[in-house]
Amino acid sequence: MPPNASIADLRATLRRVSEPPFLRGLDRLRFAAQRSVSHRPGATPVARVTQASGLELAAHKPYAPGDDLRYVDWNALARLDQRVVRTFRAEREAPLHLLLDASASMGSPLADGKLAFAAGLAASLAYIALRRGSPVRAAVLANASRNISPMLRHMQRLPELHAFLAPLTPAGPTHLAEGIEAYLRTTQLPGTAIVLSDFLLEARAAEGALDQLRGRGYDVVALRPIGPGERDASTLPRRLQLRDVETGTIRDVEMDAAGRHAYAAAVTAHLQHLKTWCEGRDVAFAAPDTAAGVAACLLADLPRIGVLQ
Amino acid sequence: MMLRFANPEAWLFAALLAVLIVLHLRERTRRRVDVPSLLLWRALPATPTRAARLRPSWLLALQCLALLTLIASLADPRRDADPFGAAPTRTVFVLDTSASMQAQEGRESRFAQARRAVRDRIEALPSDAEVMLVTAGNQPAVEVSPTTDHAEALRRLAVLAPVDTAADLDAALSLANRAAERGDRATRIELHTDMPSERLAAPWRGAVSVFPVGETDDNVSIADVQVFQGRFDDPAAAHAFVAVRNFARREAHGVLTLRLDDAIIGRQGFTLAPRSVGGFPIRPLPGPGVLRASLEVEDALAVDNLGYALIRPQQPLRVLAVTDDVGLRADLQRIAGATPGLAVTVIASDAYRDAADADVVLFHRVAPPLPTDAAALYLAPSDARGPFPPLGQAHEVPVVDWLPEHPILHGIKPDFPFRIADARILAAPAWADSVLLSRTDTQDIPLVLAGTAQGWRRAVVAFDPVAEGLLRTERVDILVLLLNLLDWLAPAADDARVVSTGSIEVIDGLADLPRRILDPHGGERHQDATDPPVVDTPFVGAYRVEANGSAIRLYAALHDSEESDIGRSAAVPRLADAVPAALAPPTLARAGVGGALATLAAALLIAEWFFARRQA
Numbered sequence: 001m002p003p004n005a006s007i008a009d010l011r012a013t014l015r016r017v018s019e020p021p022f023l024r025g026l027d028r029l030r031f032a033a034q035r036s037v038s039h040r041p042g043a044t045p046v047a048r049v050t051q052a053s054g055l056e057l058a059a060h061k062p063y064a065p066g067d068d069l070r071y072v073d074w075n076a077l078a079r080l081d082q083r084v085v086r087t088f089r090a091e092r093e094a095p096l097h098l099l100l101d102a103s104a105s106m107g108s109p110l111a112d113g114k115l116a117f118a119a120g121l122a123a124s125l126a127y128i129a130l131r132r133g134s135p136v137r138a139a140v141l142a143n144a145s146r147n148i149s150p151m152l153r154h155m156q157r158l159p160e161l162h163a164f165l166a167p168l169t170p171a172g173p174t175h176l177a178e179g180i181e182a183y184l185r186t187t188q189l190p191g192t193a194i195v196l197s198d199f200l201l202e203a204r205a206a207e208g209a210l211d212q213l214r215g216r217g218y219d220v221v222a223l224r225p226i227g228p229g230e231r232d233a234s235t236l237p238r239r240l241q242l243r244d245v246e247t248g249t250i251r252d253v254e255m256d257a258a259g260r261h262a263y264a265a266a267v268t269a270h271l272q273h274l275k276t277w278c279e280g281r282d283v284a285f286a287a288p289d290t291a292a293g294v295a296a297c298l299l300a301d302l303p304r305i306g307v308l309q
Numbered sequence: 310m311m312l313r314f315a316n317p318e319a320w321l322f323a324a325l326l327a328v329l330i331v332l333h334l335r336e337r338t339r340r341r342v343d344v345p346s347l348l349l350w351r352a353l354p355a356t357p358t359r360a361a362r363l364r365p366s367w368l369l370a371l372q373c374l375a376l377l378t379l380i381a382s383l384a385d386p387r388r389d390a391d392p393f394g395a396a397p398t399r400t401v402f403v404l405d406t407s408a409s410m411q412a413q414e415g416r417e418s419r420f421a422q423a424r425r426a427v428r429d430r431i432e433a434l435p436s437d438a439e440v441m442l443v444t445a446g447n448q449p450a451v452e453v454s455p456t457t458d459h460a461e462a463l464r465r466l467a468v469l470a471p472v473d474t475a476a477d478l479d480a481a482l483s484l485a486n487r488a489a490e491r492g493d494r495a496t497r498i499e500l501h502t503d504m505p506s507e508r509l510a511a512p513w514r515g516a517v518s519v520f521p522v523g524e525t526d527d528n529v530s531i532a533d534v535q536v537f538q539g540r541f542d543d544p545a546a547a548h549a550f551v552a553v554r555n556f557a558r559r560e561a562h563g564v565l566t567l568r569l570d571d572a573i574i575g576r577q578g579f580t581l582a583p584r585s586v587g588g589f590p591i592r593p594l595p596g597p598g599v600l601r602a603s604l605e606v607e608d609a610l611a612v613d614n615l616g617y618a619l620i621r622p623q624q625p626l627r628v629l630a631v632t633d634d635v636g637l638r639a640d641l642q643r644i645a646g647a648t649p650g651l652a653v654t655v656i657a658s659d660a661y662r663d664a665a666d667a668d669v670v671l672f673h674r675v676a677p678p679l680p681t682d683a684a685a686l687y688l689a690p691s692d693a694r695g696p697f698p699p700l701g702q703a704h705e706v707p708v709v710d711w712l713p714e715h716p717i718l719h720g721i722k723p724d725f726p727f728r729i730a731d732a733r734i735l736a737a738p739a740w741a742d743s744v745l746l747s748r749t750d751t752q753d754i755p756l757v758l759a760g761t762a763q764g765w766r767r768a769v770v771a772f773d774p775v776a777e778g779l780l781r782t783e784r785v786d787i788l789v790l791l792l793n794l795l796d797w798l799a800p801a802a803d804d805a806r807v808v809s810t811g812s813i814e815v816i817d818g819l820a821d822l823p824r825r826i827l828d829p830h831g832g833e834r835h836q837d838a839t840d841p842p843v844v845d846t847p848f849v850g851a852y853r854v855e856a857n858g859s860a861i862r863l864y865a866a867l868h869d870s871e872e873s874d875i876g877r878s879a880a881v882p883r884l885a886d887a888v889p890a891a892l893a894p895p896t897l898a899r900a901g902v903g904g905a906l907a908t909l910a911a912a913l914l915i916a917e918w919f920f921a922r923r924q925a
Contacts, residue, residue, distance in 0.1 A: 105345035114345075200346035230345065241339040244347045252339060253353040262352040270349060 007169055009113050013120035014162050017127075017294055026124060026298060030132050031096070031192065032309045060084045094191045095151065096129040097218065098122040098138040099183060100168070101197030104245040107170025112227025117290040117297075118196040119165040121223065123158075124298055125194060128308070130155045137187070138164060141179025141197070148186055173246045174201045177209035184216055193218040194307075198225065199274055200246075207277055220283045221307050223297075224274060226267075227290040233263045315385035315433055315903075322380045326373055333369050368921055375913035382906035399439035399455055399494040401485040402427045403517075405502035406446040406469065407476035408810070408867050412503070412523060412609040412875045419523045420471045423501040426520055427466060430499065431459050441488050442466060445481030445502070447474035447811035447847060455488055472847040473612045473865075474811030475872050478504060482513050503877055526876025528556045529563055529606045530613035532586060533868055536600065536620055540796040541650040543623045548592035551602045551616065555581035556874045563606030565589055569620070570598035597622035599805060599864060612849050613873045617807045617864035623650050624801045629665060629683075630655040632673035637688075637775045641671075644780075644788070651795070668799035674773065684766045684798040689733060689773035697769050699733040703754050706732050706747040715744050717759055717768070717793045721786050732756060732772040741769070757790070759797070766798045805862040808846055814863055816842045819856040827853040829865070 016022060063072060063083035071085040100122060106115040126136040130152065138161055140147040149164040150157075176197055193213045199206045199222070213220045233255065242251045253259055271287050278285035284305045288297035302308040314320075344350065404427055410420040431440055440462045442453035452469065453462045482500065489496040498516070503523035506514065532554040538547030555561040560582060567575040574595060581587050594600070597620045604614035630641050630653055638655045645653040654667065658675045664683035673688045676695025690697040706729045711718060729747065734754050737743055741760035746753055758769040774791055778784040808814055816824070824836040829850025836842070844854055844863060852863040867873070 108343050108345040198345060200348055202348075236342060237340045239339045241341045242344050242347060242350055243341060245343045245345060247347075249347055251347055251350060252356050253350060254356050255353075259353045263349060266349045266352045 007167070010116040010119050010168060011166055013113070013116040013294070014123055014166055017120045017124045018162065022124075022295065023127060025295065026128055027131065029128050029298065029303075029308045031129060031134070032306050059087050061087055095135040095137060095187075095189050096125065096191060097183070097187070097193040098125060098136065099180060099193060099195045099197075100138065100140050100165075101174060101176060101179075101195070101199075102140045102168050102170055103172055103174040104170050105174060105198050105200045106225075108245045109227065109229035112225075112229045112290050114198055114225040114227060114230075114290055115168060115170045117225045117227075117288070117294060118223075119168060120294040121225075121288070121297055122194075122196060123162060123165060124294055126152070126161050127155075127158060128298075130158060134191070136161065139179070139183045139186075140168065141174075141176055141183070141195075148183060174198075176201060177205055177212065180209045180212050184212060190217040191219070192221065192307075194221040194223060196223050196225065199270075203273055203277070206274070210278075210281075210283060214281060214283065221305075222274065222278055222283055222285045224271065224285070224287040225290050226271070226287050231267055231289075234260055317384060319380055319383035319385075322383065323377070325376055325380075329372055329376060330369070333366065333372075368917055371913055371917040371920065375910050375917060378906050378910035378913060382903045382910060385903040386906070398435075399441065399488065399496040400430070400434060401441040401443060401455075401488050401496060401498045402430065403443045403445055403478070403481050403485050403498060403500045403502075404466075404469065405476050405478065405500070405504065406444045406471040407503075408471065408473045408612050408869070408872045409503055409523070409610065409875045410471045411473075411612055412525065412528065414523060414525055414609070418471075419503050422522045423503075423520070424466060424469065426522070427499075427501055428463060431462055431466070434459065439494060441485070443481050443485050444469060445476045445478050445500075446472040447477060448845070449477055449481035449484050451484060472810075473849040473867050474847055475869050476502070476504070478502065479510055479513075482510075482517060503875070505877060521877065523875065523877045525609045526557050526874075527559075527609045528613070528873055528875050529561045529581065529604060529608045530554055530556065530610070530873040531602055531604060531616035531866070531868070532870065532873075534600065534602050534616035534618040534866075536594075536618040538621060540792070540801070541623070541626065541648050543649060544594055544597045544620050547594055547620055548590065549594060549600055549618055549620070551589040551591065552586055553579065553581065553589065553604065554586045554870070554873070555584065556876065557608070558583045558876070561606065561608070563604050566603050566605065567591060568601040568603070569595060571601075594620055596620070599862075601864075610873065610875055613867045613869075615849055616866045616868065619803065619805055619807055619864075621801055621803065625650045625652060626669070626795060626799055627667045628653045628669050628671055628795060629661075629667035630671040630673065631658050631661045631675060631677075632671070633658050633675075634673055634775060637673050637779070640775065640779050644792075648792070669795055671795075673775075679762060679767060680765070681763055685768075686794055686798055687767075687769045689771065689776075690735070690769065691733070696738070697735050700736060701734040703729075703732045703734055703747070703749065705730060706749075706754055706756070708745055708756065709748045710743075710746040712742060712744050715742070715759070716797050717744050717757065717790070719793055720789050721793075729756060729772045729777065731776060735769060735771050738762070741767070757794075759794075766800075768794050768798060770794070804860065805864065807864045807866070809869070810846055810849055810865045810867045812846055812865075814844045814846065816844055816854050816861055819854065819859060819861060822856045824854055824856040827855075 060073060060076070061084065063085050067085045071087075073084050073086055076082055076084050100118055102115060106118065122138055126138070129136050135151050135153045137151045138149040149161060152158065152161055174197070176199070195210065195213070210220055210222060236255050238255050240253050240255050242253060243249070274287075275285050284307050286297070286301045286305050288301045298308065404423060406420065410418065410423065412419050414422060434440065436459070437457060439455045439457050440453065440459060441451070441455040442462060442465060444450050444452050453465050456462060478500070482498065485498045489498060497518065499518045499520060501520045501522065503521065506519045506521065509517070509519070530553070532552040534549065534551050536547055536549045538544065551565060551567070553565060560580060562580050563578070565577045565579060566573060575591065577589060579587055579589070600618040600620055602616040606614065608614075628651065630637070632638060632655060641653045641655060645651050661677060664670050664680050667683055669684045669686055670680050671686045671688065672690065674691050676687055676690035676692035676697055679685055679696055687697060691699060693699065708728070732747070732754060734752070735758065737755050737758055738760070740762045741758035743753070743755040743757070744759050745757035746755055748754060754771070756771045760767060774787050777787055779787055779791065806814065819842065822838050824842070826834050826836065826844055829848045829852065844852060846852060846863060846865040849865055849867050852865065854861045854863070
């Protein structure tokens with residue numbers, strides 16, 4: 001695969017998702033309500049503070065000695081002659097973590113443009129999050145590498161994300177678990193983690209990688225871009241010598257009617273397994289079609305699985 | 310039995326086998342494709358690549374077999390089945406040269422197509438094969454006798470041209486069959502024609518290979534030109550009628566032009582519905598002459614767009630009636646008074662000396678010797694010493710037989726009401742035909758005799774028209790018979806005739822001197838005085854026969870609906886097996902298996918497609 005073709009495709013995608021008409025279409029989107037992080041023990045411990053503070057009223061509880069008198073509900077005392085104190089939901093940052101798989105498989109088939117699609121989708125999601133005040137951070141999943149963007153908290157810094165994504169090229173083997181583990185070591189602020197990968201690795205390895213995020217309290221969204229070239233192999237010639245772009249392994253196959261049928265069944269089973277596993281673990285999952293474009297994913301696929309609204 | 314190839318050069322296409330194998334090998338080489346992961350391909354069994362050597366493949370075998378079969382069919386293998394082993398063969402080409410072969414099919418005529426086909430066939434024959442060429446016009450002719458000199462045959466073929474007549478295919482095929490009956494070689498008859506094979510006589514079907522040509526039905530013709538003019542009528546009283554027929558299955562448009570002796574007397578546009586006839590009456594006619602009708606129409610066949618008719622000048626007929634009967638005298642005077650151009654002079658029998666410049670001498674009940682200076686009509690001759698002595702008398706005799714085409718009976722057909730009350734029984738002279746005949750159980754009774762004796766026409770009526778009621782309304786047939794007799798006895802001195810192409814005309818009005826004949830195409834030939842005075846008219850147009858300063862003109866036209874109806878369904882050649890003529894005349898001997906091989910190739914291709922589809 002000519003690397004320049006991938007880079008050009010990716011940059012073109014980033015240009016498209018930066019255009020004002022496209023961005024105006026995203027203005028009405030926002031991330032759906034995230035799980036509260038206020039009552040998770042030990043999540044964000046605050047020294048010498050008995051209860052969380054914030055603006056969002058959570059409940060009332062009977063007054064107990066030691067409670068902060070500032071939170072006593074004096075109106076209730078006056079009307080009901082009961083001493084109750086107000087409790088609040090903590091208001092903390094819920095950052096968006098964009099984890100991109102940039103392995104060689106994301107560049108194959110070339111016509112599908114999976115990496116460019118993933119980068120464009122990541123940039124668009126970052127725009128939506130930043131517009132609503134949520135910080136964004138992106139990382140390229142690689143073996144122990146530290147290709148991670150800074151935490152972006154303002155819309156003005158969105159170009160930095162684009163500059164981070166633009167030089168990406170699909171290369172090397174998939175290191176999903178290692179990459180996620182390395183990323184988790186760099187952040188202490190859970191939020192929504194969106195994993196953009198083709199998950200073309202052993203199922204156990206992929207599941208382990210996503211479990212790491214779940215175990216650390218992240219809302220996990222798994223997005224598996226797939227294009228027509230990967231989904232449908234009927235256009236391939238009958239006699240094939242297949243080469244795995246990540247491992248270089250060669251395999252000769254006959255692409256006859258039975259072969260086409262077996263491949264189609266394998267693709268379906270792969271996607272179905274991912275979906276079933278994710279549903280069982282409260283992980284949102286979608287397999288957007290790269291041919292349909294980033295906009296279709298943002299406006300149809302992600303709202304359908306409850307990530308955006 | 311020996312197998313030979315008519316087109317051995319077709320085997321050059323066998324090189325395509327190599328192309329087929331190369332394509333097969335190329336198809337067998339694997340194309341390398343990068344995939345994101347082999348995880349999704351684990352369900353497909355691995356088929357390790359071997360060297361690109363040729364491995365057995367049913368499809369390749371079928372493809373090669375189909376290609377070889379196709380090439381073999383193109384090579385046109387022939388199975389010689391004659392008892393002479395590899396003996397050379399003879400092919401008799403019968404080429405239709407009829408008028409319809411002039412029809413244009415696109416840019417060339419049917420005849421040109423057929424001639425090209427014959428030429429190709431001759432060129433494809435082995436050098437030791439004999440060819441014979443027979444043309445089938447109105448008179449079949451052997452243009453090339455059996456010969457192995459193909460170059461000469463091709464030269465003769467190149468100069469052939471169609472004629473403007475119908476074809477006598479039966480006669481031509483009989484000629485060809487005579488060559489086939491010679492047992493020295495296996496012989497094949499090939500007929501190149503535009504005649505539908507179902508119109509071929511039954512004995513020839515299956516015995517003759519037919520190579521049909523022609524398809525278009527685009528033709529409009531002059532079906533007939535008729536002039537209605539009595540023998541004694543003035544041209545101003547005559548009228549003509551032209552029938553134009555559209556043979557096409559679409560509407561036809563054109564212009565009909567009428568000329569009288571080259572002067573245009575009328576032009577009329579017309580539109581004819583598909584497969585219909587249009588009639589165009591022409592009246593009045595300006596005078597005597599040759600009426601020529603021609604069509605200006607865009608059709609495929611031009612030769613039938615012309616028609617002729619003659620408008621005769623009024624020709625007086627002088628009749629000298631020799632009779633003592635007052636009744637006949639009165640009747641003849643009344644007839645002459647009512648018939649323009651007919652002059653009757655009546656004298657008593659004892660006053661007769663000679664014809665006295667009359668055209669016809671009419672003898673009533675008397676029978677002097679045949680006059681030597683005029684035609685003669687004898688009515689009820691009674692003189693036992695005359696040229697027609699009565700042998701007896703018959704009463705109430707019915708008419709039982711007649712010569713239907715004789716002009717004497719013109720207008721009296723079809724049913725004869727004659728029943729003669731009283732007739733003489735005459736002995737028919739050798740020079741006379743019995744035009745009208747009655748019969749008893751024992752003998753024939755000629756009622757009207759006609760013929761030529763001493764250079765003049767003669768006729769005898771065995772009954773007395775006066776006694777039978779010449780001018781009685783219910784016996785008008787007797788009056789018509791009398792007028793026809795007078796007309797026939799002194800025919801109009803025409804120097805022109807209208808004939809149909811292909812007819813053979815006897816020119817009897819010229820002196821027995823060498824004759825010069827000019828045909829419509831400008832050709833000229835001469836006849837000696839000893840040659841029979843006949844003229845063949847194979848082409849449409851005017852012929853001129855000259856002798857000793859006088860001339861007779863013939864105007865020939867094609868009025869043949871079978872020739873003009875040129876539409877044919879597209880047909881494929883129908884080949885007949887060739888067998889030795891000596892064994893099974895008239896069939897010929899040699900069979901091609903190219904058609905069967907082509908069919909086999911098609912079947913193999915279908916089988917290959919079927920298996921390939923199943924394998925896919």
